[in-house]
Amino acid sequence: MAFWKGKSQAPDEDPPPTSLLARMRTGLRKTRDVLNTDIRDLFKSEGRLVDDPFLEELFARLIRTDMGVGPATTLRDQVAEEFRGRVVKLEEVLTNISRQTEKMLSGQSNALFEAPSGPxxxxxxxxxxxxxxxxxxxxxxxxxxxxxxxxxxxxxxxxxxxxxxxxxxxxxxxxxxxxxxxxxxxxxxxxxxxxxxxxxxxxxxxxxxxxxxxxxxxxxxxxxxxxxxxxxxxxxxxxxxxxxxxxxxxxxxxxxxxxxxxxxxxxxxxxxxxxxxxxxxxxxxxxxxxxxxxxxxxxxxxxxxxxxxxxxxxxxxxx
Ligand SMILES: Nc1nc2c(ncn2[C@@H]2O[C@H](COP(=O)(O)OP(=O)(O)OP(=O)(O)O)[C@@H](O)[C@H]2O)c(=O)[nH]1
Ligand SMILES: [Mg+2]
CATH class of the missing domain: 3.40.50.300 (P-loop containing nucleotide triphosphate hydrolases)
Structure with missing residues (x-):
């Protein structure tokens, strides 16, 4: 993916090439392993009741990725709001956390500034x-x-x-x-x-x-x-x-x-x-x-x- 629009570049709405996503997945493997293994540990195959002890454990595991108290609190509260009192599967919780993470990371432009004239x-x-x-x-x-x-x-x-x-x-x-x-x-x-x-x-x-x-x-x-x-x-x-x-x-x-x-x-x-x-x-x-x-x-x-x-x-x- 080109960082600036060049003449030869595909339009913005093109999805990123799979190789980039694949590389990102490989690159984030260590963090993902900590997160997923840790969170996976909280679940049995039949799912897990979302109660206070679960939410506390989830919080502790999120913190281990160095995301800090604020973001971990937001993620935990979001899971509580959606699932408290229910038995849920791992995938449901991961999807919820992933969406919330995306939301928290949105709102800033990653575009490189390009001078209107000159270098x-x-x-x-x-x-x-x-x-x-x-x-x-x-x-x-x-x-x-x-x-x-x-x-x-x-x-x-x-x-x-x-x-x-x-x-x-x-x-x-x-x-x-x-x-x-x-x-x-x-x-x-x-x-x-x-x-x-x-x-x-x-x-x-x-x-x-x-x-x-x-x-x-x-x-x-x-x-x-x-x-x-x-x-x-x-x-x-x-x-x-x-x-x-x-x-x-x-x-x-x-x-x-x-x-x-x-x-x-x-x-x-x-x-x-x-x-x-x-x-x-x-x-x-x-x-x-x-x-x-x-x-x-x-x-x-x-x-x-x-x-x-x-x-x-x-x-x-x-x-
Ligand atoms: N795995 C990995 N290694 C990286 C990455 N970026 C840089 N490195 C490695 O980190 C080391 C330091 O990288 P440099 O680019 O020399 O760092 P620098 O900030 O220029 O260092 P100084 O000029 O000494 O201040 C090198 O061995 C790089 O190969 C990265 O994204 N992933
Ligand atoms: Mg250097």
Missing amino acids: TVILVVGVNGSGKTTSIAKLANNLHRSGKRVLLGAGDTFRAAAVEQLTVWAGRIGCEIVTGPPDADPASVAFRTAQRAADEKFDVAVIDTAGRLQTQTHLMQQLDKIRRVVGKQVEGAPHEVLLVLDATAGQNAISQARGFSEVAGCTGIILAKLDGSAKGGVILPIHQQFDLPVKFIGLGEGLDDLAPFDPKSFAEALF
């Missing part, structure tokens, strides 16, 4: 090792394949191997990249990336940044500087500041989201490594607590392992 500049930020560089490669690959001219900016000049890592990805994707010498000012690399994207009429520039903690004031100021310099080159840039969160961090991802979204002016979230996490439920509090749409989810280490976030397929893949 769209996307800045990618997050803590160390959250999956920034890999997510950039996946995003660039998708945009490139949908016919966009993509320029990468190796703005992580802090770690020697980082430039090389992104250069290798650029080679595999077949897109261009702007790099700087080791220890160069990341803002100068970002500046040159935006400049070249504008001069050479690229459709999109995606700029990598070094991992940082939201508490490292000087590094957060450096992000500010990057934002300012690209804004001077391209009107309205950066058009997207995507925060990459590591889904295996569970509830910790929430505090990262809080810190970054306040300081870095984030416009959306990429939730990476969902495939390696049994804590995929964390997407619920992330969705509810921040005014930041989850735009993409990472489902593996390969170039095809990034999916636009879609509440319906996500909820379906989860149960």
Whole structure:
């Protein structure tokens, strides 16, 4: 599925290809296993009476996916409202929870902002090792394949191997990249990336940044500087500041989201490594607590392992 409408792309109303749903199911297997195995344990083949002890157990099991108290309470209350006092089958409860999850995750647009004229500049930020560089490669690959001219900016000049890592990805994707010498000012690399994207009429520039903690004031100021310099080159840039969160961090991802979204002016979230996490439920509090749409989810280490976030397929893949 292309993330932007390209000339070659199928219309929006086309259902996502089954391969994407299949990949999502595979990617969410760990979380689904915890949820389903746990909830399945509550049932016998003839069904189970929905009473207070059942609802309490259900709540405890939902919490284990790191969805947090709020969403688990909503899901439990919904099950209580529909089934209390009845003997029900596992499938009925799972369907109810899945629908409710979809509802809770709806209401935000996952569309990538596209600059009306000139290149769209996307800045990618997050803590160390959250999956920034890999997510950039996946995003660039998708945009490139949908016919966009993509320029990468190796703005992580802090770690020697980082430039090389992104250069290798650029080679595999077949897109261009702007790099700087080791220890160069990341803002100068970002500046040159935006400049070249504008001069050479690229459709999109995606700029990598070094991992940082939201508490490292000087590094957060450096992000500010990057934002300012690209804004001077391209009107309205950066058009997207995507925060990459590591889904295996569970509830910790929430505090990262809080810190970054306040300081870095984030416009959306990429939730990476969902495939390696049994804590995929964390997407619920992330969705509810921040005014930041989850735009993409990472489902593996390969170039095809990034999916636009879609509440319906996500909820379906989860149960
Ligand atoms: N399973 C899985 N692994 C991922 C995913 N995204 C990234 N990774 C892996 O996570 C590790 C870190 O990814 P990077 O993309 O280098 O993370 P980063 O945020 O750029 O790291 P720094 O630049 O060091 O801050 C790598 O081994 C990636 O292959 C994902 O969606 N699923
Ligand atoms: Mg990196």
